[in-house]
Amino acid sequence: MTQPNQTVADQSGSDVRDLDARDRTIAELERQNRKLAKINAALMQRVERSMDYQANAYSMFQTAIGLETQVRARTDELKAALDRLERTNDALRTARDAAERANRFKTRFFTAVGHDLLQPLHAARLSLSALAESGVSPYARLIGQVDHSLSTIEELLRTILDLSKLESGAFRPSLQAVGIKDLLQSVLLDMAPIAREKGIALSIRAPDAAVISDPLMMRRILQNLLANAVQYTDEGRVLLTARRRGAEVRIDVWDTGPGIAPAEQSKIFEEFQRGAAGERSHGGGFGIGLAIISRMIEALGHKIELCSEPGRGTRFSVSVPLAPNDAVVARVLTGGARQEAASRIYGLGALKVLVIDNDLAVRQAMGALLDRWGCESRLFAGLDEIETLLGSEPAFTPDIVLADFHLDDGQSGLAAVARLREVRGLPIPAVVITADHSSEVSDAVGAAGCEILRKPVKPAELRALITHLLG
Numbered sequence: 001m002t003q004p005n006q007t008v009a010d011q012s013g014s015d016v017r018d019l020d021a022r023d024r025t026i027a028e029l030e031r032q033n034r035k036l037a038k039i040n041a042a043l044m045q046r047v048e049r050s051m052d053y054q055a056n057a058y059s060m061f062q063t064a065i066g067l068e069t070q071v072r073a074r075t076d077e078l079k080a081a082l083d084r085l086e087r088t089n090d091a092l093r094t095a096r097d098a099a100e101r102a103n104r105f106k107t108r109f110f111t112a113v114g115h116d117l118l119q120p121l122h123a124a125r126l127s128l129s130a131l132a133e134s135g136v137s138p139y140a141r142l143i144g145q146v147d148h149s150l151s152t153i154e155e156l157l158r159t160i161l162d163l164s165k166l167e168s169g170a171f172r173p174s175l176q177a178v179g180i181k182d183l184l185q186s187v188l189l190d191m192a193p194i195a196r197e198k199g200i201a202l203s204i205r206a207p208d209a210a211v212i213s214d215p216l217m218m219r220r221i222l223q224n225l226l227a228n229a230v231q232y233t234d235e236g237r238v239l240l241t242a243r244r245r246g247a248e249v250r251i252d253v254w255d256t257g258p259g260i261a262p263a264e265q266s267k268i269f270e271e272f273q274r275g276a277a278g279e280r281s282h283g284g285g286f287g288i289g290l291a292i293i294s295r296m297i298e299a300l301g302h303k304i305e306l307c308s309e310p311g312r313g314t315r316f317s318v319s320v321p322l323a324p325n326d327a328v329v330a331r332v333l334t335g336g337a338r339q340e341a342a343s344r345i346y347g348l349g350a351l352k353v354l355v356i357d358n359d360l361a362v363r364q365a366m367g368a369l370l371d372r373w374g375c376e377s378r379l380f381a382g383l384d385e386i387e388t389l390l391g392s393e394p395a396f397t398p399d400i401v402l403a404d405f406h407l408d409d410g411q412s413g414l415a416a417v418a419r420l421r422e423v424r425g426l427p428i429p430a431v432v433i434t435a436d437h438s439s440e441v442s443d444a445v446g447a448a449g450c451e452i453l454r455k456p457v458k459p460a461e462l463r464a465l466i467t468h469l470l471g
Contacts, residue, residue, distance in 0.1 A: 126365035177323035201237035210323035229255035354398035405434035
C-alpha cells in the first residue's frame with residue numbers, strides 16, 4: 001500500500017513542477033513579448049520621424065525653389081527700376097545742366113545788355129546835366145521832363161538787373177558790422193525832400209547799436225520800404241525805428257497810408273503785384289520792388305514781416321542779428337552824406353580831373369560837365385594814352401581820376417590808376433565809374449583803394465563824392 005501511494009505522490013509533484021515551469025515560461029514569453037512591443041513601437045516612431053523629416057526636407061526644398069524664383073523676379077524688377085531711375089537721373093542732369101547754362105547765359109546777357117544800355121544813358125544824363133546847369137537853356141522844363149524819363153528808364157534797368165542776379169544767385173552778400181543809427185539816418189536824408197514836398201512828417205528813432213548785414217543791400221532794402229511808405233501816404237507821418245529784440249534788432253517802417261487788404265498781404269511780395277493802393281497811386285512803379293526786397297532778405301538770412309490794417313496804415317519789419325560788442329563798424333558813405341557835401345560846395349575850383357573812358361560820347365559829356373564845374377579836365381581812352389601823357393608831361397599830376405572799369409582790349413581802369421600812382425608816387429584819389437554790378441568788380445575796386453559809382457551817374461552824387469574825397 002505504501003509503494004503505490006508513493007508513486008501517486010511523486011507523479012503529483014512532477015505535475016506541479018511542470019505547471020510551475022510552464023507558468024514561468026509563459027511569463028518570460030509575455031515579458032519578452034512586451035519588450036519586443038516596446039522595441040517595435042520605438043522603431044516605428046523612428047521610422048515615422050524619419051519619414052516626417054524627409055517630408056519636411058522635401059517641403060523646404062520646394063519652398064526654397066519658390067523663394068529663389070520670387071527673389072529672381074524681384075531682382076529683375078529692381079534692376080529694371082534702377083535702369084529706369086538711372087535714365088531718369090540722366091535726363092534730369094541734362095535738364096539741370098541746360099537750365100544752369102540758360103541761367104548763366106541769361107545773367108551774362110542781362111549784364112552785357114544792361115552795361116550797353118547804361119553806357120548811353122550815362123552819357124545822356126551827363127550831357128543833360130551840363131545843359132541844365134548852363135543856365136541859358138530856354139527848355140528848362142523840357143530838360144526836367146527828359147531827366148525824369150531817363151531816371152525812370154534807369155530804375156527799370158537796375159530793377160531788371162537786380163532781379164536777374166537774385167534769381168541766378170549772383171548776389172553774394174558781404175556781411176559785416178553796420179551802425180544802425182547811421183544807416184537809418186542816411187536813408188531818411190535821401191527821402192526827406194520828397195516827404196517835405198508831400199507835407200508828410202518823417203522821423204527816426206534808433207539805438208546806438210550795430211547789426212550784421214551787407215550795408216549796401218540793407219540800405220537798398222530800407223530805401224525801397226521807406227520810398228513805398230512815403231509814396232503811398234497822402235497825409236500823416238512815416239516813422240523809421242529800430243529796437244533791440246533779444247539777439248536781434250527789429251527795424252520798422254511805419255506809415256499812415258491806406259493799408260493793405262488781408263487778401264493782398266499774402267501775395268504782395270510776388271512779382272508785378274502792387275495791390276489796390278498801388279493801382280490807385282499816381283507814383284508809377286513796376287510791382288517788383290517788394291519781390292526784390294524779399295529775395296535780398298532771404299539772401300542775407302534776415303526776416304521780414306508785414307502788419308497792415310486798411311484805412312489805418314502799414315508796418316514792415318526787418319529783423320537783423322546784433323553785432324558783437326567788439327565788432328568793427330563799417331563806414332556808411334551814402335547818397336545822403338554825399339548830397340550834404342554837395343550842398344556845401346557847388347563848384348570844384350580849378351581841380352585837375354583825369355577822365356579815362358573808352359566811350360567817346362561819355363568822355364565828351366563828362367568833359368562838358370567838368371567844364372561847367374570849373375575843372376580842368378583831361379580826357380583819355382585807355383592806358384596807352386596815359387603812358388603818352390606820363391612821358392610828355394612829367395609835371396602833370398591830376399587831383400583826382402575818374403576811370404571806367406572796362407576799357408578796350410581787355411584793359412582795366414584800375415591798371416591806369418595804379419600806373420599813375422606808381423609813376424607820380426602819390427595816392428591819387430580815384431573813382432571807378434562802371435555799369436558792372438558784379439561783386440568781383442566791387443571787391444577789386446575796394447582792394448585798389450578806390451571809390452565806385454554805378455552808371456548812369458547822377459552828377460550831384462559825383463560832385464559830392466569828389467568833394468568828399470578831396471576834403
